[in-house]
Amino acid sequence: MTPTGLPMTVPDPALPTRVRVHEVGARDGLQNEQSVVPTEIKAEFIHRLADAGLTTVEATSFVHPKWVPQLADAERLFPLLGDLQGVRLPVLVPNERGLERALALGAHRVAVFASATESFAKANLNRTVDEALAMFEPVVSRAREQDMHVRGYLSMCFGDPWEGPVPLGQVVRVCRALLDMGCDELSLGDTIGVATPGHVSALLTALTEAEVPVDRVGVHFHDTYGQALANTLAALRHGVTTVDASAGGLGGCPYAKSATGNLATEDLVWMLHGLGIDTGVDLGRLSATSAWMAGHLGRPSPSRTVRALTHQEQ
Amino acid sequence: MTPTGLPMTVPDPALPTRVRVHEVGARDGLQNEQSVVPTEIKAEFIHRLADAGLTTVEATSFVHPKWVPQLADAERLFPLLGDLQGVRLPVLVPNERGLERALALGAHRVAVFASATESFAKANLNRTVDEALAMFEPVVSRAREQDMHVRGYLSMCFGDPWEGPVPLGQVVRVCRALLDMGCDELSLGDTIGVATPGHVSALLTALTEAEVPVDRVGVHFHDTYGQALANTLAALRHGVTTVDASAGGLGGCPYAKSATGNLATEDLVWMLHGLGIDTGVDLGRLSATSAWMAGHLGRPSPSRTVRALTHQEQ
Known part of the structure; x- marks a missing residue:
């Protein structure tokens, strides 16, 4: 609607004024995609998410590669994120062995x-x-x-x-x-x-x-x-101010029976900004990043906001 | 989830106990689809919507066929709905000429x-x-x-x-x-x-x-x-108890630039039933109807609930 693709803002006084988006696309999203994304693309993805204003970007998982082959490159990926100052980069650990791997990398x-x-x-x-x-x-x-x-x-x-x-x-x-x-x-x-x-x-x-x-x-x-x-x-x-979401709805592939469907960060941010709730996220930049990742995965983004803002023909 | 595909019910006392769904799929939905659906399929669609428990089914439009060729068959369609007792069948009229056409058919x-x-x-x-x-x-x-x-x-x-x-x-x-x-x-x-x-x-x-x-x-x-x-x-x-929605999200084709995206009736009904709000709608029957219509249109339903309940591979 607005030429810049921003929602109109009408605050609701019963809601918080700021929400922290916990971005899970690079971990929960990619681990549930069929394609295995190259490590360098993952690193670029996380950098772009941080550039779009996300301050918490779950980076990867130290679950055994046998269970989650999509994230088997955690040891190679994590060091590529060392320049991201001021961005929280949590990692998933299943057990003490996973924790030791995370500690060794400086998580x-x-x-x-x-x-x-x-x-x-x-x-x-x-x-x-x-x-x-x-x-x-x-x-x-x-x-x-x-x-x-x-x-x-x-x-x-x-x-x-x-x-x-x-x-x-x-x-x-x-x-x-x-x-x-x-x-x-x-x-x-x-x-x-x-x-x-x-x-x-x-x-x-x-x-x-x-x-x-x-x-x-x-x-x-x-x-x-x-x-x-x-x-x-x-x-x-109820006063909750931390909301998990996945850029572009990654991991929620609508084209497979196993679809579980993560909440798309863009759809969340549209609502929050419309409610006058600060997130620090640049919606245009984030949508462009999700459209770029959808291109790598070879399928359209399931996020309605990404489709609307980037005019994806599907 | 439940094996029967019904949401769990946890009412919210601040909300109404009953909502009337004003079903717009056959009119607002089909008029925004690229395909022109045959009159007999439209009539079957409306009968199936009524069988699924919808009590208000907007049937067609008396706008000039030049503007809405998808609904040019209103005069042939409406008489096919004469057996639908107890179902409200509103029709769209743009002007006095349209109203006379609707009156002549007994709307x-x-x-x-x-x-x-x-x-x-x-x-x-x-x-x-x-x-x-x-x-x-x-x-x-x-x-x-x-x-x-x-x-x-x-x-x-x-x-x-x-x-x-x-x-x-x-x-x-x-x-x-x-x-x-x-x-x-x-x-x-x-x-x-x-x-x-x-x-x-x-x-x-x-x-x-x-x-x-x-x-x-x-x-x-x-x-x-x-x-x-x-x-x-x-x-x-705010106490609103009439909600418009389109079976299967018809008219909101996610695969075209012009997508406007009607709220899918199934996604609405899932929420309402989960909130303990009575609608009279049989969700399984409605989803099956939308999956059937998606087959006629040759594309998947944009409704997430329809996809989840009918296991549409897309």
């Missing part, structure tokens, strides 16, 4: 990933929920000794493909355990994208009642059923 | 379409805003004499491609004029999809202050920038 921020359900803990980590927490405990403890910032991802916070709706108390319990073991922040994942705004509101209310501080809670919505942005709006109303 | 409900901006009134109707209102006045008046229900569409209520942000007072003035001339309900259109939730909230507040009853106001969002569902949530918070 300052790590993330562990727990599950709110037994079925997904078993499927993803081959452990019970509590066994997984026990595995992360020494990782978090050692990371904190090294003055690292630790994020705790929590999968299946709303629905689980095997178990259906996830009881709120079950999610609250694992959140508390992650904070008690020393995580600095949490990311509540709707891994299969089934949540709706009332459920988001109910979970955040339950967390607040359990004295989990909302300023340590981020949200991570998937757009499988198109609900991610409405759910984000519900979370903002 | 009970009509819709006129005004513009909130001078630029779009000029582009779409070749008139000023007030000249367009003057053109609709005798149409609404004659329709009311015949006990017809009249809906007034209002385009460009948020942003305009030529004028940018649209002042709230300008929208309020045209809304008042449409109600004063006898329209039973209004549909506020974000024709180019640029609105964000704070803007929606501000416009609904301004309308309430101008004593426009919220139970006569529907919302019509486009998903061009992915904002339609978040905007709908903002409108529900």
